[in-house]
């Protein structure tokens with residue numbers, strides 16, 4: 206299973222060779238118990254991933270970063286992403302007052318966009334994240350527990366700010382590389398830390414001119430951590446030398462693909478902080494680009 210921005214720790218099953226009937230029976234037993242252990246491990250891994258995202262999105266500053274030193278400016282990343290969108294969005298005739306948060310994970314940015322828009326859609330590939338979003342929408346909170354060290358955990362509650370009208374947000378499971386045809390157009394589209402997770406990032410980028418309304422705002426953030434476990438080499442957006450030996454960066458590819466239909470408004474570096482355990486944390490700096498859809 207994937208960690209937030211780390212490497213995958215896959216559980217490897219080692220097939221046991223059967224050389225006699227007795228050993229074959231033992232092997233069957235072993236494979237069976239390895240499989241059920243693996244299943245347990247997966248459930249554990251996905252619960253762990255869900256709680257890492259819940260604290261990343263909804264953790265209070267003293268829950269996420271309990272030291273009096275450390276990168277405080279890296280907290281509340283999903284909220285800052287929504288704020289960046291809203292800073293550049295100008296309500297005007299012809300620009301739909303709707304938001305779309307693609308790769309929404311557990312939905313913090315989606316809810317933050319609902320402070321302004323009466324309709325915001327959060328879309329994610331992971332059904333368990335979409336289920337968590339629906340529970341947050343329904344209940345306003347989710348109880349979860351975070352790992353402190355090893356088996357030691359702390360119980361926490363993720364809460365959507367009471368001043369947000371949660372019924373304005375809705376969540377769907379879907380694939381960013383093959384977005385539903387009937388989404389319509391949006392005044393704001395956010396894709397935070399999504400592009401380097403996609404199997405076909407170009408299929409995603411090509412669709413954007415369609416779903417961002419003319420005059421609307423698109424925000425893409427990415428730490429440009431191109432990894433072959435998510436994207437096959439031939440589909441990569443950047444992080445390689447082309448056939449002429451020229452370096453291709455993710456930002457260059459964004460400008461090339463989005464340039465014809467979007468104006469680049471601003472780009473900036475946005476730090477974020479991920480708590481894995483009480484003592485192991487990741488500090489990453491995403492590159493954020495803000496685009497305005499041109500009038501056709």
Ligand SMILES: C[S@@+](CC[C@H](N)C(=O)[O-])C[C@H]1O[C@@H](n2cnc3c(N)ncnc32)[C@H](O)[C@@H]1O
Pocket residue numbers: 209261283307308309310311328329330331334379380381382396397398399402403404
């Ligand atoms: C690194 S997380 C970022 C989540 C969130 N936007 C944030 O900034 O915290 C990437 C998210 O994209 C989702 N994702 C990965 N591939 C996807 C795809 N093909 N379509 C939609 N979502 C996808 C993952 O499930 C995960 O929630």
Ligand SMILES: *[C@@H]1O[C@H](CO)[C@@H](O)[C@H](O)[C@H]1NC(C)=O
Pocket residue numbers: 323370372373
């Ligand atoms: C919340 O939003 C829904 C959908 O837009 C609306 O019908 C409802 O009146 C709003 N509730 C409040 C308290 O503003």
Ligand SMILES: *[C@@H]1O[C@H](CO)[C@@H](O)[C@H](O)[C@H]1NC(C)=O
Pocket residue numbers: 344348362
């Ligand atoms: C969440 O946990 C609190 C205790 O911290 C408990 O009172 C509450 O009933 C729990 N809520 C749900 C929905 O499980």
